[in-house]
Amino acid sequence: MALPHCTDLQFRPALTQMKPYAPGEQPPPGKFIKLNTNENPFPPPPAVVRAITEAANGPLNRYPDPLATSFRRAAAEALGLPGPEWVLAGNGSDEILTLLVRGFVGESQSLRLPTPSYILYRTLADIQGAKWEQVAFTEDWQLPAEFRQPREDLRLVLLPNPNSPSGTVVPPSEIESIADSLTCPLVVDEAYADFAEENCLDLVQRHERILVTRTLSKSYALAGVRFGFLVAQPHVIAELTKIKDSYNCDAISIAAATAAMQSQTWLADVVTSVNCTRARLETELAGLGFDVVPSHANFVWCTHPSGEHRAIYEFLKANQILVRYMDFGDWGDGLRISVGTDDQIDACLLMIQRALAKLTT
């Protein structure tokens, strides 16, 4: 339909110029083996499904608890935090990251992120009309000294740990030392920390400038429910609570997330299973000639000497297997493969083998 007016709307210039963040492909369910967005291949804890069904029959005509108290209590209990006032609940950790950027970074101030890493942080800076600077990981995925340099207009530093796409971790002792060096808050994005051996929750109790974000999308198999949270000192939580929407989490997701935090045995079993499959995926990819970075997350980053990453991705996609092809410009490209079930990984490995056979003959 033709529009009645030529547009003369004045959006903020920062927005009209920006390129939006592009999430991984989400094809209709059932058609693909989906190993491209680091979802958990298992269904969520049974207690979560029961909690949702119960909440569906609750007073949905009433506003939810604006502070998601039941969830915050369950999270504090499960994670060994001093109390619920150390937790801020959000509509996915994306919302928490948005709140952090809005809370700390003004127009024309800066945030810092490593690269290759999670480029959403750049989009959040763009939306805010703020600047971003990238500091490249070294070849063996270490952070150079530049990453910890303070600067007057630098207002937030973000570090996914484990990182994506590499699956590598920076040890908590080093993160503490980075935070000591900086003068602005350091956000440790622990979306994948449940699959790793260490995390930074203890550091939060010692450092007001260390802020940890978590999500229920990956380890708890709840990407569809949108629930994430921040762990930080209570005065930080209180200040950020002022800028969130009053009712940012709905009654059903609060019930689901509370039940998820109370499912720690389920979590331990699923993490063990995913990490076991991950080890097998790493070994078999190496056997196929790939350079594989040892992963502490639920995905594996790999590159092949042939450099045919895009072609392998396309071949897999044509055969109903979706992995993530990522191109970081000068830095290079590669494939990020989410850890699926054993059957899904077997199918993926078989198809990679066929792709290589086809591409290298």
Add this chain to the structure above:
Amino acid sequence: MALPHCTDLQFRPALTQMKPYAPGEQPPPGKFIKLNTNENPFPPPPAVVRAITEAANGPLNRYPDPLATSFRRAAAEALGLPGPEWVLAGNGSDEILTLLVRGFVGESQSLRLPTPSYILYRTLADIQGAKWEQVAFTEDWQLPAEFRQPREDLRLVLLPNPNSPSGTVVPPSEIESIADSLTCPLVVDEAYADFAEENCLDLVQRHERILVTRTLSKSYALAGVRFGFLVAQPHVIAELTKIKDSYNCDAISIAAATAAMQSQTWLADVVTSVNCTRARLETELAGLGFDVVPSHANFVWCTHPSGEHRAIYEFLKANQILVRYMDFGDWGDGLRISVGTDDQIDACLLMIQRALAKLTT
């Protein structure tokens, strides 16, 4: 627990100075007759509860549809819009309002709102580091000419219609004329429009600067689910889609909201019932000596010649009935009473009668 550090975190100055928005009281369920936050007293459409239960057993480990396509199709169909590209789904209309402020109003630019009205708009300007200006309604709830004056730094005008706390409406023809006069977008917040005779959806098709927000919290009895949406021309929707979180609505709320839009017969019945009770509430309040503004929403604004509004509110609260006491400073104060079930309204009226008897003897 004592904090290990004195705080030296640099939040954005706009935030540390601002006073957060205070939503209506949300006491634990069951203890009060709750007539203070304009919730629907009835349970949501049965199809919604079925849709949630079904979604709970769906692939919650997978990310939801980032564009909420099923909902947008159902909304376009129910509202007679040209197509789903005229609709943007959000995590409550609060999120839509946040996106609009972030989309159009930069730091140190301005937005305009009427007063007495929905003060959340002021909070959204404060969070953004923007300015806000209030234009007072006339005594008979008309908008003065000042409301339609364009100005260079004025980037957004917001008008709840029906307005809260008054329940009054500005006719669509006048809204069109206001939009013609302004040079920035005019947001018509139609949270309560399902309870009114007219709305501005048709205007959106003629004016790119008229943007209509809706919520499922009130008329669809889904405050607990957090779902709202924007109706605007497709290029406006496309631009704002760039700044929303990729997955701002979860799989369960999308299923619930889709089912709600497909429950138009349920909606018509509930609106008839609420409006019938509202008429009775207005008549009986007038009989008790109140000045009552004829309402086009699911609440009634009333003032009493005694001026004892706060005392009446306190008396009701002590007797487990919550209404909203609102004080607009120089403008004056009053009571906003949500339309509950007939039984709830009978109980409320009886208690008001007792309060008046006590306060005026």
